[in-house]
Amino acid sequence: MGRQERSIAFVPGSRRADSVNVALAELSAAIATDLGCVATVVHLDDFAMPMYDGDCEDEVGVPDAAARLHDVLVASEIVVLVSPEYNGAPTPLLKNAIDWVTRVSKRPLENKTVGLMSATPGSGGGTSGLKVLSVIMASLRVNHEVPPLGVGKARSRIADNDPVLRDEIERFVSSLLVASAGNVPA
Ligand SMILES: Cc1cc2nc3c(=O)[nH]c(=O)nc-3n(C[C@H](O)[C@H](O)[C@H](O)COP(=O)(O)O)c2cc1C
Structure with missing residues (x-):
């Protein structure tokens, strides 16, 4: 019997063309691939949804994009959220996607x-936004025991292919694989 593949989906919380968080997600997916995972980057641009409100849901139901995103996330063994920090919190784009997905189940x-994960062009590394995301993850009862990875000065570190950053990402992904311990979806 063949070995089951370890799947890991990186979800950037930005859809900007020049997003540093997309760049971090892509670098992380490449490193996860090198570690033997089936790694994907899930672009929220491919899952366009209106801003959640209950009247909208009552009138037209849950958008197809939310149902599709739900199924993509559920099907992946490990999910990694890679969000910018906006005023100390994750982006509305990511929070809105999470909110809609929780209306599917x-x-x-x-x-x-x-x-x-969080990438910032400045030195902060999105620490505050990561704390807020941890609170959201606790309410969803996910396993978020692996400490978040905030990457400050991310634009230059990614552009320079910083070996210290690559090592940090490799250790982060390896910790996720251990934490998940082969919890592969059926
Ligand atoms: C509304 C807004 C709020 C921001 N707040 C923060 C912040 O709290 N901390 C921080 O380090 N950067 C903050 N920034 C700067 C972002 O880190 C920067 O724009 C980053 O490039 C956004 O991520 P992206 O490149 O992946 O789109 C903010 C940017 C915007 C547009």
Whole structure:
């Protein structure tokens, strides 16, 4: 019998063309691939949704994009959210996607291993936004035991292919794989 593949989906919380968080997600996916994972970057641009409100849901239901995103996330063994920090919190784009996905099923990522990353052009590394994301993940009852990875000065570090950053990402992904311990979806 063949070895089961370890799948890991990186979800940037930005859809900007020049997003440093997309760049971090792509670098991380390449490193995860080198570690033997089936790694994907899930672009929220491919899952356009209106801003959540209950009247909208009552009138037209849950958007197809939310159902598709829900299924993509559920199907991945590990999910990694890679969000910019906007005023100390994750982006509305990412929070809105999370909110809609929880209207497809209440706790879709329950017990799944979820990693949290943030890239900032400045030195802060999105520490405050990562704390907020941790609170959200706790409410969804995911396994978020692996400490978040905030990457300050991310634009230059990624452009320079900084070996210290590559090592940090490799250790982060390896920790996620251990935390998930082969919890491969059926
Ligand atoms: C509304 C807004 C709020 C921001 N707040 C923060 C912040 O709290 N901390 C921080 O380090 N950077 C902050 N920034 C700067 C972002 O880190 C920067 O724009 C980053 O490039 C956004 O991520 P992206 O490149 O992946 O789109 C903010 C940017 C915007 C547009």
